[in-house]
Amino acid sequence: MSSKYYSLLIILLFFLNIENSFNKNLQKSIKLIHADFIQKEDHDDTVFLIGHVHIKHKEYQLFCDKAIYKKKNKFYGYGNVQLKSEKNKIFSQKIEFSENMNNLKASGKVILVQKNIKLTANIINYNFRKKFFQAIQNVVLLLDELKLYTNILEYDLNFNKIFYKRGSTLFYKDYNIYSKEGSYFPLKKKAKLKYEVKLISKNYTVYSNSIEYLFSIDKIKFYSPTIVINNNKIENFFYAKSGYFFIKKNIFLSKEYCSLHYNDKIIKGKYWFFDYNKKSGFIKNIFFEDKKKGYFFIGDNGNFDLYSGLIFLKKNIVFIKIKPKEDSFFIYSDKIKINLKNESILSIQFFPVIGFFLNEELQIKSYSLIYEPSNKSIQFNGNPIFWIKNQQITGDSIFIHFKNDFFLDYLKIMKNAFYIKKINSKEFNQIKGEIMIGLFDKKNVLKKILIKGNAKSIIFHYNNNSSLYNKKKIINKSSCGIIYANLEKGKKIKKIFFLEKSNSELFLLSNSIFEKNLFLPQFSWKEKEKSKNKKYLIYEKIKKYRKESLEEKKEIEKLIKKK
Numbered sequence: 001m002s003s004k005y006y007s008l009l010i011i012l013l014f015f016l017n018i019e020n021s022f023n024k025n026l027q028k029s030i031k032l033i034h035a036d037f038i039q040k041e042d043h044d045d046t047v048f049l050i051g052h053v054h055i056k057h058k059e060y061q062l063f064c065d066k067a068i069y070k071k072k073n074k075f076y077g078y079g080n081v082q083l084k085s086e087k088n089k090i091f092s093q094k095i096e097f098s099e100n101m102n103n104l105k106a107s108g109k110v111i112l113v114q115k116n117i118k119l120t121a122n123i124i125n126y127n128f129r130k131k132f133f134q135a136i137q138n139v140v141l142l143l144d145e146l147k148l149y150t151n152i153l154e155y156d157l158n159f160n161k162i163f164y165k166r167g168s169t170l171f172y173k174d175y176n177i178y179s180k181e182g183s184y185f186p187l188k189k190k191a192k193l194k195y196e197v198k199l200i201s202k203n204y205t206v207y208s209n210s211i212e213y214l215f216s217i218d219k220i221k222f223y224s225p226t227i228v229i230n231n232n233k234i235e236n237f238f239y240a241k242s243g244y245f246f247i248k249k250n251i252f253l254s255k256e257y258c259s260l261h262y263n264d265k266i267i268k269g270k271y272w273f274f275d276y277n278k279k280s281g282f283i284k285n286i287f288f289e290d291k292k293k294g295y296f297f298i299g300d301n302g303n304f305d306l307y308s309g310l311i312f313l314k315k316n317i318v319f320i321k322i323k324p325k326e327d328s329f330f331i332y333s334d335k336i337k338i339n340l341k342n343e344s345i346l347s348i349q350f351f352p353v354i355g356f357f358l359n360e361e362l363q364i365k366s367y368s369l370i371y372e373p374s375n376k377s378i379q380f381n382g383n384p385i386f387w388i389k390n391q392q393i394t395g396d397s398i399f400i401h402f403k404n405d406f407f408l409d410y411l412k413i414m415k416n417a418f419y420i421k422k423i424n425s426k427e428f429n430q431i432k433g434e435i436m437i438g439l440f441d442k443k444n445v446l447k448k449i450l451i452k453g454n455a456k457s458i459i460f461h462y463n464n465n466s467s468l469y470n471k472k473k474i475i476n477k478s479s480c481g482i483i484y485a486n487l488e489k490g491k492k493i494k495k496i497f498f499l500e501k502s503n504s505e506l507f508l509l510s511n512s513i514f515e516k517n518l519f520l521p522q523f524s525w526k527e528k529e530k531s532k533n534k535k536y537l538i539y540e541k542i543k544k545y546r547k548e549s550l551e552e553k554k555e556i557e558k559l560i561k562k563k
Contacts, residue, residue: 031056035067045071053077059085064095074098081106089113092124102129110135118142121153131157146215147171160187172215176200189216205229207559218247222254225555237261239552243272250276258283259552262306263343264291268545271301279306286313287545288338290345293373296320297336298541309340318538319348321406329406330357330535331369347372353380355531358408362444363387363530366398376402376409385526386411388446389491390422392525395436408440417451420525421493423460427473429493430520431457431483447487455483456520459496477517478504 032038036051049055049067056062065079075097083090083106093108104126112119122137133155135141141148150168155161162184170177170191180195191213199206199220210223222243230236238261243254252274259268266289274281282303288311289296300315312335319331333350340346348371356364356378367382378400380386386393395413403409417436421429434453441447459476481500488494498504507517 061085087114090124103127116144133157145173161185174201190214202231204231209559220245220247225559227556227559235261236263238274239556240272252276257548265289266291267304268548280304288313293345294322295345296322296542297338298538299336306340309346311338311340312336313338317350319350320538320542328535330533330538331355332531333369345373352382353384355533357533357535358406358444360533361389363533364398365529365531376404385529387527387530391446392420392422392527393436393438394418407442408444410440411438412436416522418522419449419451420523422525422527427460427518428523428525429459430523431455431485432520432522433483445489449485449487451483452481455480457483457496458518458520459493473508475507475518476504477507478502
């Protein structure tokens with residue numbers, strides 16, 4: 001929209017001068033330049049001008065085939081009507097002035113021209129006293145890059161406001177915009193469009209019920225729920241309750257709830273910044289979902305780059321993998337880096353892992369985690385701690401491989417592997433070495449462990465032979481190249497094998513000097529570092545998210561259904 005709309009006001013104001021030309025006396029106000037035939041009827045003061053009529057008033061000139069002037073200042077012009085000045089032109093088939101020359105009406109394929117402004121309509125009405133202009137039927141307004149089609153266009157010159165209430169189509173640059181109602185403010189260079197608004201561009205289509213378009217800076221403000229759909233892939237769209245879109249830069253801003261649907265992934269939250277050209281932005285109160293994989297990410301804020309396929313989430317982050325009717329697994333962290341490739345999640349990195357929960361009994365903590373869904377593997381780095389019930393596994397790095405998303409296949413610990421099984425507050429079975437491999441059964445229970453490389457162990461045994469040891473505990477302290485152990489239902493060591501250069505000692509547990517030999521070097525039971533799984537709180541957030549998604553879906557259906 002341009003301030004040149006104001007020049008439309010100038011065009012219409014010249015009719016005010018015509019009003020004065022007829023008020024007192026026709027002969028004094030208007031100069032007749034030519035007419036082929038003139039006839040006057042004395043009984044009603046009617047004057048007929050016929051054939052090549054040419055009338056002049058100041059800088060304005062009126063041409064028509066026939067003109068009639070009646071008493072009470074009523075004037076009619078017919079056939080090839082032209083009302084001209086140096087700056088303004090009106091072409092029509094009929095023109096009339098009434099009500100003491102306060103009202104003007106031009107009809108019959110009316111064309112109004114002023115510099116780069118052109119308005120066409122079947123009828124144009126103008127009230128000089130109220131300064132109110134109206135164009136009726138087949139209205140087309142052309143102004144610079146703007147082209148407007150509507151059925152009734154009105155212009156209140158007092159408020160410098162152009163408006164319509166019966167639908168219009170607006171063409172501006174590369175955009176086609178339809179709305180049921182609209183208001184244009186020439187001096188402010190803006191438009192307000194209401195009800196069933198549809199904006200179509202080359203790349204996307206916008207649906208809304210209320211938008212404001214600031215043409216001087218190419219900025220659109222959304223006042224109501226709005227959806228922006230990718231024309232090439234309608235499953236990709238952006239939904240916002242309100243916000244701003246800067247067209248030249250293709251940047252969107254919003255403080256309200258928004259969601260981006262992109263290749264079966266959904267990013268929702270508040271306080272959005274999104275650069276459409278770069279496919280990047282940031283968001284607060286983020287909720288990210290991969291619908292195909294069943295992944296959820298919840299966090300305080302994050303930024304994303306869909307071109308490079310990177311998404312970063314920060315503060316109070318929770319990752320959830322959900323499987324219907326079964327326990328989900330949860331990962332709590334402060335930072336998450338998601339790497340997308342070919343529309344799929346290639347890897348997810350966590351820094352640190354505050355808590356990894358596969359079920360109520362299995363938990364892991366570490367400095368970092370790398371999850372590769374395609375490889376069905378998770379790597380924990382930075383002194384990870386693995387708890388299974390009352391068992392603890394530590395090492396420099398822990399690798400976990402899944403049979404599928406929820407069932408463990410095996411784990412592997414690289415360097416400083418340490419397995420601890422708590423018996424009571426003072427007694428612990430312990431096995432350590434350089435490398436450890438653990439195998440799981442179908443219920444995620446650790447059933448076998450193999451430790452290699454300078455393996456050492458302290459194992460507590462009960463002896464039921466009362467005559468020999470009086471049911472006291474025996475400690476088996478061993479060292480060898482490889483230790484292999486079978487676990488009974490993941491609770492206790494059922495069988496243990498010492499292979500390659502085995503060396504074992506047996507001690508009877510008592511209040512003797514041997515109590516100092518109850519722990520291997522670097523033993524550390526870290527049960528106090530366990531965190532709690534806040535899954536019920538997370539499920540409440542997911543429930544709220546589902547509700548918002550349902551409301552969003554209904555709103556989108558209403559928006560698109562009306563168009």
